[in-house]
Amino acid sequence: xxxxxxxxxxxxxxxxxxxxxxxxxxxxxxxxxxxxxxxxxxxxxxxxxxxxxxxxxxxxxxxxxxxxxxxxxxxxxxxxxxxxxxxxxxxxxxxxxxxxxxxxxxxxxxxxxxxxxxxxxxxxxxxxxxxxxxxxxxxxxxxxxxxxxxxxxxxxxxxxxxxxxxxxxxxxxxxxxxxxxxxxxxxxxxxxxxxxxxxxxxxxxxxxxxxxxxxxxxxxxxxxxxxxxxxxxxxxxxxxxxxxxxxxxxxxxxxxxxxxxxxxxxxxxxxxxxxxxxxxxxxxxxxxxxxxxxxxxxxxxxxxxxxxxxxxxxxxxxxxxxxxxxxxxxxxxxxxxxxxxxxxxxxxxxxxxxxxxxxxxxxxxxxxxxxxxxxxxxxxxxxxxxxxxxxxxxxxxxxxxxxxxxxxxxxxxxxxxxxxxxxxxxxxxxxxxxxxxxxxxxxxxxxxxxxxxxxxxxxxxxxxxxxxxxxxxxxxxxxxxxxxxxxxxxxxxxxxxxxxxxxxxxxxxxxxxxxxxxxxxxxxxxxxxxxxxxxxxxxxxxxxxxxxxxxxxxxxxxxxxxxxxxxxxxxxxxxxxxxxxxxxxxxxxxxxxxxxxxxxxxxxxxxxxxxxxxxxxxxxxxxxxxxxxxxxxxxxxxxxxxxxxxxxxxxxxxxxxxxxxxxxxxxxxxxxxxxxxxxxxxxxxxxxxxxxxxxxxxxxxxxxxxxxxxxxxxxxxxxxxxxxxxxxxxxxxxxxxxxxxxxxxxxxxxxxxxxxxxxxxxxxxxxxxxxxxx
Numbered sequence: 032x033x034x035x036x037x038x039x040x041x042x043x044x045x046x047x048x049x050x051x052x053x054x055x056x057x058x059x060x061x062x063x064x065x066x067x068x069x070x071x072x073x074x075x076x077x078x079x080x081x082x083x084x085x086x087x088x089x090x091x092x093x094x095x096x097x098x099x100x101x102x103x104x105x106x107x108x109x110x111x112x113x114x115x116x117x118x119x120x121x122x123x124x125x126x127x128x129x130x131x132x133x134x135x136x137x138x139x140x141x142x143x144x145x146x147x148x149x150x151x152x153x154x155x156x157x158x159x160x161x162x163x164x165x166x167x168x169x170x171x172x173x174x175x176x177x178x179x180x181x182x183x184x185x186x187x188x189x190x191x192x193x194x195x196x197x198x199x200x201x202x203x204x205x206x207x208x209x210x211x212x213x214x215x216x217x218x219x220x221x222x223x224x225x226x227x228x229x230x231x232x233x234x235x236x237x238x239x240x241x242x243x244x245x246x247x248x249x250x251x252x253x254x255x256x257x258x259x260x261x262x263x264x265x266x267x268x269x270x271x272x273x274x275x276x277x278x279x280x281x282x283x284x285x286x287x288x289x290x291x292x293x294x295x296x297x298x299x300x301x302x303x304x305x306x307x308x309x310x311x312x313x314x315x316x317x318x319x320x321x322x323x324x325x326x327x328x329x330x331x332x333x334x335x336x337x338x339x340x341x342x343x344x345x346x347x348x349x350x351x352x353x354x355x356x357x358x359x360x361x362x363x364x365x366x367x368x369x370x371x372x373x374x375x376x377x378x379x380x381x382x383x384x385x386x387x388x389x390x391x392x393x394x395x396x397x398x399x400x401x402x403x404x405x406x407x408x409x410x411x412x413x414x415x416x417x418x419x420x421x422x423x424x425x426x427x428x429x430x431x432x433x434x435x436x437x438x439x440x441x442x443x444x445x446x447x448x449x450x451x452x453x454x455x456x457x458x459x460x461x462x463x464x465x466x467x468x469x470x471x472x473x474x475x476x477x478x479x480x481x482x483x484x485x486x487x488x489x490x491x492x493x494x495x496x497x498x499x500x501x502x503x504x505x506x507x508x509x510x511x512x513x514x515x516x517x518x519x520x521x522x523x524x525x526x527x528x529x530x531x532x533x534x535x536x537x538x539x540x541x542x543x544x545x546x547x548x549x550x551x552x553x554x555x556x557x558x559x560x561x562x563x564x565x566x567x568x569x570x571x572x573x574x575x576x577x578x579x580x581x582x583x584x585x586x587x588x589x590x591x592x593x594x595x596x597x598x599x600x601x602x603x604x605x606x607x608x609x610x611x612x613x614x615x616x617x618x619x620x621x622x623x624x625x626x627x628x629x630x631x632x633x634x635x636x637x638x639x640x641x642x643x644x645x646x647x648x649x650x651x652x653x654x655x656x657x658x659x660x661x662x663x664x665x666x667x668x669x670x671x672x673x674x675x676x677x678x679x680x681x682x683x684x685x686x687x688x689x690x691x692x693x694x695x696x697x698x699x700x701x702x703x704x705x706x707x708x709x710x711x712x713x714x715x716x717x718x719x720x721x722x723x724x725x726x727x728x729x730x731x732x733x734x735x736x737x738x739x740x741x742x743x744x745x746x747x748x749x750x751x752x753x754x755x756x757x758x759x760x761x762x763x764x765x766x767x768x769x770x771x772x773x774x775x776x777x778x779x780x781x782x783x784x785x786x787x788x789x790x791x792x793x794x795x796x797x798x799x800x801x802x803x804x805x
Contacts, residue, residue, distance in 0.1 A: 055345075055349045055351055055354075055766055055768070056136075056355070057135045057136050057345045057349065057371055058134070058135060058136050059351075059354060059355055059357060060135060060368045060371050060372060061132055061133055061134055061135055062075060062132065062133040062372070062717065062718070063130065063131070063132045063133075064129075064130070064131045064132075064716070065129060065130060066129065067087075067088045067089055067090070067091070067124070067129060067131075068087040068088055068089050068716065069089065070087075070089060070280065070397070070400065071085060071087060071094065071096070071279075071280070071396035071397045071400065071409075072396050072397070072400035072401075072715060072716070072720075073087055073715070073716040073717070074086055074087040074094075074095075074096070074394075074396055074717065075087065075131065075133050075140055075717055076133070076375070076376050076379065076394045076717065076729075077095070077133065077138075077139060077140040077155055077156070077157060077379075078138075078157050078376075078378075078379025078380070078393060079138055079156070079157035079158060079159040079337055079340075079341075079378075079379060079381075080157065080158060080159045080160060080161070080162060080379075080380075080381065080382050080383075081099055081100040081101065081162070081379075081380050081381070081382055081383030081384070081442075082097070082098065082099045082100075082157045082162055082164065082304060082379070082393070083098045083099075083100075083376075083379045083380065083392065083393025083394050084096060084097060084098070084140075084155065084157065084164065085394055085395075085396050086131075086140045086142075086155055087131075088124065088129070088131055088142055091118070091122055091124040091125050092116055092117060092118050093116070093117040093142060093153060093155075094114060094115070094116050094117075095114070095115050095155065096111050096113075096114050096396065096409060097111055097112035097113050097114065097115065097164065097262070097302065097304065098111055098112065098393035098394070098395075099112060099162060099260070099304045099306060099383075099393070100380050100383030100384060100385045100386075100387070100393065100442070101260075101306050101383060101384040101385045102227075102260040102306055103229075103254075103255060103258065103416055103417045103475070104211065104212065104227060104229060105212060105229045105230050105232070105233040105234065105255065106198075106199045106201075106202065106209045106210075106211060106233070106234055107199045107201060107233070107234040107255070107415065107416055107417035107418065107474060107475075108198050108199050108211065108410055108415075108416045108417075109388065109410075109412070109415075109416025109417065110184070110227070110410040110416070111409050111410055112225075112260070112261070112262055112304055113180055113181060113182045113225065113262070114180075114181040114182075114279070114284070114409070115166075115178060115179065115180060115181070115264070115302065116178070116179040116181060116286070117153070117166065117176060117177070117178050117179075117300075118176070118177045119151060119153075119168065119170075119174050119175070119176055119177075120174060120175045120176075120177070121172075121174065123144050123145075123146045123149060123150075123151040123170070123174075124144045124146075124151075125146075126146065127144040127145060127146035128144065128145040128146070129143075129144050130142070130143045130144070131143075133375075135341070135345070135371070135372075135375055136341060136342060136345055137156075137337075137338045137341055137342075138156065138157075138159070138337060138338065138340070138341035138344075138375075138378075139154060139155060139156035139157075139337075140154075140155045140156075141153070141154050141155075142154075142155070148171075149170070149171045149172055150170065150171050151168065151169070151170040151171075151174065152168070152169045152170070153166065153167070153168050153169075154166075154167045154169075155167075156334065156337060157337075157379075158326070158333050158334075158337055159336070159337045159340045159341070159381070159382075160333070160336060160337070160340075161322060161325065161326055161333060162303060162304045162305060162306075162322060163301060163302070163303050163304075163322065163326045163333070164301070164302040164303075164304070165299065165300075165301055165330070165334070166178075166299065166300040166301075166302075167297070167298075167299045168297065168298045168299070168300075169296065169297050170296055170297075171296070172296070173294035173295055173296055174291075174294055174295070174296070174298075175290065175291040175293075175294045176269075176290070176291045176298050176300070177272070177288060177289070177290045177291075178264065178269065178288070178289045178290070178300050179275075179286040179287065179288050179289075180216075180223045180225065180264050180286065180287045180289075181277070181279070181284045181285070181286045182214055182216050182225060182284060182285055182286075182287075183282045183283065183284040183285075183408050183409065183410075184211065184212075184213050184214040184227070184408075184410075185213060185214070185216065185284065185285040186213050187210055187211065187212055187213050188210070188211040188213075188408075189208050189209070189210050189211075190202065190208055190209045190210075190211070191208065192407070194404060194405055194407070195209075195407055195411070196209065197405075197411070197412075197413040197414065197415070198407070198410065198411045198412060198413075198415065198416065199234065199415050199416060199417075199418070200414065200415045200418055200472075200480055200482045200483075201234050201237075201238065201415075201418070201474070201480055201481040201482055202481075202482075203482040204482055204486045204487065205237075205481065205482070205486055206486065211410075212227070212230060214226065214227045214261065215227070215228075215261075216285070216287060217287075218271040218287060219263075220271075221265060221269060221270045221271050221289070222263055222264060222265030222269075222271070222289070223263065223264040223265065223271075223287045223289065224261070224262075224263050225261045225262060225263075226259055226260065226261025226262075226305075226312070226315065227259065227260055227261055228257075228258075228259040228312055228315070229255050229256065229257065229258045229259070231256075233253075233255040233256070234255065234417070234474060234481070235251075235253045235254075235255050235256070235474070235476055237481065238474060238476075238478050238479075238481045238484075239251065239478070241481050241484060241486070242457070242478060242479065242481075242484055243494065244456075244457060244460060244478070246460070247456050247460055250452070250456055251452075251453050251456060251476070251478075252449065252450065252452060252453055252476055252477070253476060254308070254449070254475055254476055255417075255476075256308070257308050257309060257310060258306070258307075258308050259305075259306070259307055259308070259309060259312065259315040260304075260305065260306040260307075261304075261305060261315075261319075262302055262303055262304040262305060262319075263301075263302070263303045263305075263319060263323055264289065264300065264301070264302045264303075265289065265300070265301060266289070266298065266299050266300040266301055267299070268291050268292050268293065268295055268298050268299075269289040269290065269291060269292065269298075269300065270289065270290060270291075270292050271287070271288070271289060272288040272289060272290040273288050274286065274287055274288070275288065279397070280397040280399060280400075281397065281399055281406040281407065281408075282397070282407075282408045282409060299330075301323075301326060301327075303319060303322050303323050303326065305318055305319040305322060306384075341378075344378055344381075344436075345371075347434065347435040347436065347768070347770075348374075348433070348434040348435045348436070348768050348769060348770065349371060349766070349767065349768055350367055350370050350371070350741060350742070350745065350765065350766075350767045350769075351367045351371070351765065351766045351767070352364055352366055352367030352763050352764065352765050353367065353763065353764050353765075354367060354764075354766060362707045362711045363707070363760075363762075363763050365710065365711045365712050365718070366706060366707060366710040366711065366741065367765070368718070369710045369711070369712065369718050369719050369734075369737075370710060370737070370738055370741055372718055372719045373710075373719040373734035373735075373737070373738060374430075374434060374436075374738070376392055376394065376719065376729070376731070376734070377392075377427070377430075377431070377436070377439065377731075377735075378436070378439070379392075379393060380392065380393060380439075380442060381436070381438065381439045381442075382438075382439075382442070383442045384442065384445075385442060385446060385475065386424060386427070386428065386442045386443035386446055387427055387442070387443075387731055388412075388416070388424075388731065389414075389420060389423035389424050389426070389427050389686075389726060389730070389731045389732040389735075390412050390413060390414040390415075390420075390423070390726045390727040390730070390731070391412045391726075391727045391728065391729055391730075391731065392729065392731045394720070394729050395409070395411075395412045395727065395728070395729075396409065396728075397409050398411040398412070400728075401722070401723055401727060401728045402723065412727045413723070413726065413727045414726055414727060415480070417474055417475045418472060418473070418474060418475075418480055419446065419472070419473050419474070419475060420471065420472050421469070421471050421472075421473075421508035421509065421511070421512070422471060422508050422571065422572070422644075422686060423686050423726065423732040424443065424732070425508065425511045425512065425515075425653075426686055426688070426732040426735040426736045426739065427443070427731050427732055427734075427735040428440060428443045428515060428735070429511075429515070429653065429735065429739055430735055430738035430739045430742060432515075432518055432522050432770065433738075433739075433742040433746065433769045433770055433771075434738075434742075434769070434770065435769075435770035435776065437519060437522065437523045437525070440515060440519060443512070443515070444512065444515060444516055444519075444530060446475065447469065447509070447512050447533055448529065448530070448532075448533055449475075449477075450469070450473075450475065450476055450477025451467055451477070451532065451533050451536060452477075453476055453477035453478060454467035454468055454469050454477045454478075454536075455467050455536060457477075457478060457495060458495075458540060458544075460495075461494045461495030462495060462544060462547050463547075464543040464544060464547055465536070465539050465540070465543055466536050466537065466538075466539035466540025466541070466542075466543055466544060467509065467533065467536040467537055467539075467540050468495070468506055468540055468544070469506060469508075469509040469537075470483070470497055470502060470505065470506060471483075471501075471502050471505040471506075471508055471572070472497075472502055479497050479502075482499075483497045483498075483499045483502050484497050484498065484499075485497065485498025485499060500575070500641055501572040501575075501641050501642055502572065503567070503569065503575065504567045504568055504569045504575075504576075505569050505571070505572065506540065506541070507569070507571070507580075507582055507583050507586050509537050510537055510586035510587065510589075510590050511586070511653055512533075513533065513534040513537050513538075513590045514589065514590060514593075514653060514654075516530035516531075516533065516534055517530075517534065517590070517593045517594075517597075518772075520597075521772045521773075522770060522771070522772050522773075522774070523774060524773075524774055527601070528600075528601065531601055534590065534594065535594070535606075537590070538587065538590060538591055538594065538610070538613060541563075541583075541587050542563070542613050542616070545563050545564060545565055545566075545568075546563070548564075548566065548567070549563075549564045549566075557616065558618070560618075561615075561616065562616055562617065562618040563616050563617060563618065564578075564579070565577075565578070565579045565580060565583050565584065565618070566578045566579070568580040568583045568634070569583075570582050570583075570633040570634050570637065570644075570646035570647070571642065571644040571646040571649070572641055572642040572644060573633070573640055573641055573642040573643065573644045573645075573646060573680070574633040574634050574637040574640060574641075574646065575637060575638055575639050575640070575641050576637060576638030576639065577633065577634035577635075577636070577637040577638070578634055578635045578636040578637070579618055579621055579634055579635040580633065580634040580637075580646065581620050581621055581631055581632060581633060581634060581646065581647055581649070581650055582633075582646035582647075582649040582650070584617060584618055584619070584620055584621075585620060585649055585650040585654040585656055586649070586654060587617055588614070588617045588654075588656075589654045589655070589656065591610055591613050591614045591617065592614055594610045595607060595610045595611055595614060620650055620656065621634060621635045622666065625669075625673045625674060626673045628669040628672070628673045629665075629666050629669060630647065630666060630669045630670040630673055630674040631647045631648065631650055631657070631666060631667065631670045631674060632647060632674075633646055633647045633676075640676055640677065643677065643679040643680050643682065643687075644680065645674070645675060645680045645681070645688075645689075645692070647670055647674050648667070648670055648671065648674070648692045650667075651667050651670075651692055651695045651696065652688060652691045652692055652695050652739075652743075655695075655749060657695075658695040658696060658747070658749060659695065659696070659697050659747055659749060659754055659757050659803075660747070660749035660750060660752060660754060661749055664696065664697075667695075667696055668696050668698070671692055671693065671696055671698065671701075683705045683708040683709050684724040684725065684733065685722070685723075685724025685725040685726055685730055685732060685733050685736075686724075686725065686726075686732040686733070686736060687736065688736050688739070688740070689701075689705050690702050690705035690706045690709055690736070690737070690740030690741075690744075691736065691739050691740045691743055693705060693740075693758065694706075694740055694743035694744045694747075694757070694758040695743055695747065695758075696758075697757055697758050697803075698758065699744075699758045699759065699760055699805055700760075702740065702743075702744050702758045703744070703758075703760045703763070705740065706737065706740045706741055706744065709733065709736065709737035709740060710734075710737040710738075710741065713729075715728070717729075719734055721733040721734060742769060743757075743758070744756075744757070744758040744759050745759060745765070745767055745769060746769050746771065746777060748771050748772055751771075751772050751773060751799065752799050752801055753771055753775070753777060753791070753796065753799045753800045753801065754801050754803055755777070755779075755789075755800060755801065755802050755803060756781065756802065756803050756804055756805070757803045759781070759805065760805075761784045761804075761805050764780075764781060764782045764783065765780070765781050766779075766780045767779060767780075771796075773796065774793070775791065775792065775793070775796045776790075776791075776792045777789070777790070777791050777792075777800075778790045778792075784804060784805075786802065786804075
């Protein structure tokens with residue numbers, strides 16, 4: 032197929048800057064409900080910093096689940112901190128005019144009701160800079176507020192039901208059962224205090240033993256040891272009012288009740304969440320008390336600082352389609368709205384110690400509303416809590432480059448830095464060489480998930496390799512996080528010195544390990560042409576026992592090349608010379624004729640096809656070796672059209688990145704069609720609670736991959752050129768602001784196929800703009 036576009040090189044910025052800048056107002060996308068919810072599946076996300084709430088109103092009571100990034104119990108479950116339920120007396124919600132609204136520009140949820148001309152308003156907001164949830168009630172008459180802290184971890188629970196181990200996959204097929212240990216909860220004066228402190232033995236300990244790493248256990252980092260998480264709930268006008276039991280959906284719970292000391296027009300409840308690794312529980316409590324006192328003294332200033340942060344967040348970046356004429360029935364309009372709504376979900380974990388999980392983030396709800404065969408506690412999510420599935424996680428964080436959310440990336444990148452030593456230690460123990468071997472599914476301490484490593488491994492199976500149909504020999508994805516680290520310098524001019532040890536260790540692993548693999552089978556570490564032999568390798572989870580997988584080659588080549596291009600600030604002459612040598616040893620991307628067309632091959636050869644990815648297009652994305660502005664575009668387009676081996680390799684759900692591929696190839700109709708399927712309203716009350724797809728609800732790699740596809744339709748940056756509208760439908764009007772390499776932002780408006788305004792910052796980058804109007 033021949034790509035037909037009109038290409039304009041933008042030599043002058045004057046005409047475009049003369050037109051007034053587009054006025055983007057994110058409040059046009061506020062989610063407003065005029066009816067109460069049926070249950071927790073009809074909840075609304077709210078959050079900030081690293082806290083997420085599911086907020087809903089049901090049967091005249093307000094509920095919200097509490098989540099905070101970085102809480103993991105002994106089993107490596109990512110549990111809720113509990114649930115809060117509020118009741119207002121007299122009841123102004125019953126038979127009243129009801130409204131629940133997510134106010135995006137300010138980052139909070141407001142619930143209001145008018146009955147007999149009397150109004151009650153409840154504002155729920157999360158401090159971006161402190162782990163504090165605020166519930167503020169204001170009314171025309173004096174009211175009483177009752178608040179329950181509800182906890183279902185009030186006794187030990189042994190997992191005996193099929194499916195429970197999906198919440199911590201390490202226990203699947205394990206020769207023992209998981210026991211979820213109870214929390215400690217009590218009244219402390221007029222307030223509620225609760226916490227969970229991990230016991231001495233955890234998933235870390237049995238993973239180390241299973242993988243025969245006991246000899247180096249004292250060298251390995253254990254993030255679960257002495258980890259304590261919990262919180263406090265109270266307020267100036269509240270007193271303790273008793274304990275009760277109840278059941279919500281499938282789960283029994285115990286509730287600790289607070290109530291107003293006296294009726295008042297204005298009341299406030301605070302919930303403080305605290306996570307720390309401490310030697311004693313007294314030290315954890317001291318840290319919690321410090322947060323409580325700090326929050327009491329600065330509440331007004333904290334709310335202003337939080338609103339200011341969200342205002343700035345929306346000024347960084349946006350994409351609005353067919354706006355401001357709101358047409359909620361238009362799927363194109365939904366795509367623009369939902370892009371921004373999902374970005375809000377990502378912004379709720381801007382500063383978490385741990386990354387936003389692909390399988391629900393902080394906004395999961397009672398699991399039987401996602402899977403009727405999962406009548407488990409609200410802590411449940413498929414694909415685990417502390418477990419990291421790299422191919423899914425990358426799609427949550429890659430869109431942050433185009434949206435300019437660089438301050439949110441450390442949550443993901445530091446995950447790998449913390450675990451680097453453990454990954455290097457296992458390499459040394461198993462194979463005696465250097466480099467980090469991060470597997471596709473791993474625990475947050477950097478070792479393979481126990482179930483993936485295999486509870487029933489044959490004795491002669493190679494040590495260090497996962498005994499798993501999908502995951503054996505799969506290390507490629509660690510290079511995509513190398514790419515993120517390098518792109519921080521490329522996009523935002525950040526000093527990436529702290530990330531270089533990780534990037535170099537990953538390259539070292541591939542260079543040394545595949546020589547090791549070759550010499551265990553042969554007298555030579557290299558092929559006849561002096562190139563590395565990538566065998567056994569794998570094309571994602573799909574092409575197994577592969578020889579020279581194209582995704583492996585593309586990843587190693589791209590990262591090594593980027594290393595050689597770094598300034599002298601980062602590389603010594605000796606290191607530069609070494610990486611140039613590594614670069615020369617990497618084989619060419621394999622090609623293959625299919626249906627009479629030359630395509631990128633998944634590998635030179637493979638033994639079986641297991642899954643449904645399209646790794647033969649990974650050289651297009653994320654590695655950018657083929658595509659618009661690159662040679663051999665026709666080969667990449669052929670690969671999209673003819674290169675799949677199974678029909679299921681093309682799909683829009685969950686982590687499938689078909690829209691991204693099509694955008695990178697300039698296939699506008701296909702990119703738009705798939706993006707609509709990705710980003711149109713979810714079949715749930717909240718528009719961006721997609722899924723479960725392959726994973727869970729809300730599916731964050733579904734939303735992340737959708738964001739990337741839409742961004743790539745608007746802007747691509749091969750060789751640091753700025754290709755605008757490379758795959759943009761002519762009937763989609765758009766206002767946008769996106770980020771590009773070299774600290775560049777591009778803001779503009781396209782209407783009826785014509786550019787009405789365009790601002791490139793810095794102006795010196797205007798010469799690099801190439802308009803591609805279909």
